[in-house]
Amino acid sequence: MTEFNYHNPVMLNEVLSFVPREKKVTYIDMTLGRAGHSSKILDILKKGSIFYGVDRDEDALDYSRKALKPFEKKFQLNYLHSCFASSVPLLKEMGVKGADFILFDIGVSSPQFDDPKRGFSYRYDAPLDMRMNQEDDLTAEKIINTYSERDLCRVFRDLGECHIYYPVVKKIMRIRDEKPIKTTFELVDIIKQSLPSHELNEKGHPAKQFFLGLRYEVNQEIPQLKTGLEEAIKFLNPKGRLVIISFNSEEDKIVKDLFKKYTRSPVSDKYHPILNEKKPEFIPLTKKPLVPTEEEIAENNRCKPSILRALERK
Numbered sequence: 001m002t003e004f005n006y007h008n009p010v011m012l013n014e015v016l017s018f019v020p021r022e023k024k025v026t027y028i029d030m031t032l033g034r035a036g037h038s039s040k041i042l043d044i045l046k047k048g049s050i051f052y053g054v055d056r057d058e059d060a061l062d063y064s065r066k067a068l069k070p071f072e073k074k075f076q077l078n079y080l081h082s083c084f085a086s087s088v089p090l091l092k093e094m095g096v097k098g099a100d101f102i103l104f105d106i107g108v109s110s111p112q113f114d115d116p117k118r119g120f121s122y123r124y125d126a127p128l129d130m131r132m133n134q135e136d137d138l139t140a141e142k143i144i145n146t147y148s149e150r151d152l153c154r155v156f157r158d159l160g161e162c163h164i165y166y167p168v169v170k171k172i173m174r175i176r177d178e179k180p181i182k183t184t185f186e187l188v189d190i191i192k193q194s195l196p197s198h199e200l201n202e203k204g205h206p207a208k209q210f211f212l213g214l215r216y217e218v219n220q221e222i223p224q225l226k227t228g229l230e231e232a233i234k235f236l237n238p239k240g241r242l243v244i245i246s247f248n249s250e251e252d253k254i255v256k257d258l259f260k261k262y263t264r265s266p267v268s269d270k271y272h273p274i275l276n277e278k279k280p281e282f283i284p285l286t287k288k289p290l291v292p293t294e295e296e297i298a299e300n301n302r303c304k305p306s307i308l309r310a311l312e313r314k
């Protein structure tokens with residue numbers, strides 16, 4: 001296990017405010033991480049509740065299994081090494097019928113980000129890896145050295161939302177013809193050498209969006225989010241609640257659109273009569289998304305971009 005284990009759970013008070021406390025429940029943490037949220041949630045859940053902790057990162061599961069051991073007497077604790085897009089089908093195979101509380105706190109954990117070996121950060125020199133699940137085949141190195149020009153453009157433009165990406169792609173193609181690009185700092189140098197000075201003078205690190213695009217591609221984070229969330233919504237029991245924390249407007253848009261799909265009544269007027277459409281089975285618990293308080297940001301600057309939305313099955 002890595003020695004990088006500290007993760008400060010974001011918007012903890014807001015998450016706890018949605019936790020059902022009156023009866024025994026089935027609770028799924030889809031992004032267990034270092035069990036920061038789950039250890040506090042288990043503190044307030046009714047004895048006899050059933051817990052499933054999901055993470056695609058084996059280090060996170062190893063740590064959390066130990067951290068949550070003290071709760072073994074009070075709850076049935078289960079762990080799944082899985083991505084969240086596959087976890088509902090897996091849970092169904094295990095005989096689980098539905099859930100009363102589901103939490104997603106998506107993205108990378110501090111231990112993943114702060115462990116230079118994992119290659120997520122442009123601030124440390126490390127192999128270009130970025131896999132959340134170390135057993136996956138696709139690494140950032142593979143993408144940089146084998147993807148076509150067109151696919152590299154897609155990763156940086158569509159996933160990373162980089163303003164100027166083509167000079168970087170051209171330089172990657174040229175350099176990798178001579179020798180493979182293997183480390184984060186080699187890539188950072190290529191980015192810095194390729195971007196025009198006005199782009200380099202923009203606020204923020206010039207490699208930030210390039211690294212985000214790569215991370216999304218390595219871990220298939222956007223398709224994971226769409227599938228995982230949709231499966232989870234449908235898996236809620238009556239009165240079951242889902243809470244999701246996302247980290248940027250791209251991720252939040254996916255959450256917002258999906259929440260709309262499940263909570264909006266169909267429009268009805270003389271041109272669009274409601275025929276066989278059913279009334280929505282879900283209600284939003286957050287009319288507007290919640291964001292961290294000033295106090296939390298002052299204590300933990302990393303929480304700043306967090307956006308929380310929640311819904312409930314009727």
Ligand SMILES: C[S@@+](CC[C@H](N)C(=O)[O-])C[C@H]1O[C@@H](n2cnc3c(N)ncnc32)[C@H](O)[C@@H]1O
Pocket residue numbers: 007008009010030031032033034035036037038054055056057060082083084085105106107108109110132224225228
């Ligand atoms: C922001 S951290 C969660 C931290 C956790 N809430 C805590 O307080 O310790 C996100 C975690 O979700 C995991 N993760 C991200 N995407 C995933 C996916 N598609 N399937 C399963 N786990 C995922 C990551 O490996 C990471 O451990």
